[in-house]
Amino acid sequence: MNRPDTTEQHDSVWSPLYQQRGFRALMTAFSFPGRRQQLPGCSDAAGPICIAAILCDKEVTLADPEQLIPSADILRLGIGEADTGQASFIIADGSQPPAFEPTIGTLSEPERGATVIVRVASLADSSDFPLICRGPGIDGQQTLAVRGLNSDWLQARTHWNRNFPMGVDLILVDDTQVVAIPRTTHISGGAN
Amino acid sequence: MNPNYKLPAAQDSYSFGFLDEFAKREIRRVILKAISIPGYQTPYASREMPMGRGFGTGGLQLTLAMIGPDDTLKVIDQGSDDSVNAVNLRKFAELTCPGVSTTESTADASLIQTRHRVPETALREDQVLNLQVPYPDPLVIVEPSEARRKVMHGEGDYARLLTKLYEDLVQFDEITISHRYPTRVNGHYVIDPSPIPRYDVPRLHQAKALMLFGAGREKKIYAVPPYTDAEPLVFDDIPFRTENFHTADGKRRPCARCGATDSFLDELNLETGGKAWQCSDTDYCNRQLAAANDREVTP
């Protein structure tokens, strides 16, 4: 059960302090899409599990088709598992093309569009895959460098987000850093 | 709320920030969706707070869900840090969030909770403004059914709202809405920007800081993200005008206290029977006053 224990170390991903600081990194990431944010340091989990611990609990569902989260952590999260087509959160390996159709919500309830946590190799500076982001939260344009993201993801999200306000929001995460790409972000450029 | 409110003796059973971790996590998830869908009234399960709804519970829940010991909090009500409501909400935060600093300075705050004003001092990227909202849906005046309003919002269909505004215009010869001016966010959703004056509406547009709106009674959270268009609904032939504070002969009235001619002024009724105009933002007024005094001291 994702009920943070106040006696735990503050650098544990399950501590309230970690989750508060981690949320602020995520809130800043969503406020400024495409801009890298450092997750707070943590002793017992890497990026994708940190995101799940910050956002997920028994009140939401998560699909983990590639089993990226160890079963002990799934148990600890207390989270309901669901198919990729229904889950409110999906966790996936960015190096592979997305092999699912997430829910995009409805015209009246667009917030039901899924949040996809995408594990990538690195968000550190690199010129391998320079993307140009535009949209709300971005002053002009924002360059994003990411390693380990299959370019099919960009086509898939364009398809998922074709009818605003419905759509899917992405959280790219490596071991320690995070970049948010909400449905409103327009992306151009890329390797192919 | 009761200004003498004290937490029950078993304080250990309370989380930092009063809300339990499940409540915080839900509000956090909703905040991220609200940012992802600018202007959309995202529903959430508002928790009971030890004060009546209508006392800023929506804004307070936003603040409590995000605040941490690294934060410096400012709470204002109609621009003032000293009003009873602002003082009580600040006390509540101090009581339930040990380690958090509070401030009256806009520039020093990382989080600002406000009712009825956007601070005069321009906000930065590293600041967040949480606005308290009594009535979140601008479509209520033209459509009683929430289900139908949700479809109209989704389609970005504001034809009936525009018609209503236009009727006002024909009747009164100008847009008479002084507060809560319907504002279109990112070209799609129209929001009720909360009871801020028209003067503050342009400051939501392409701001550097995230602005979040919390309606506790209606259980809605919505956002104007940084660098996002926020445009008052207007007609081609009638420009949007903010309050101008001009005297009869067309001069900009200065603040009676600090002399500023670039701030939103409150009209005060003097005991002597006359009127005076003074900055509504007390922090801004104090700063202008201090700067003016400095200029007098240093030749």
Ligand SMILES: [Zn+2]
């Ligand atoms: Zn003044």
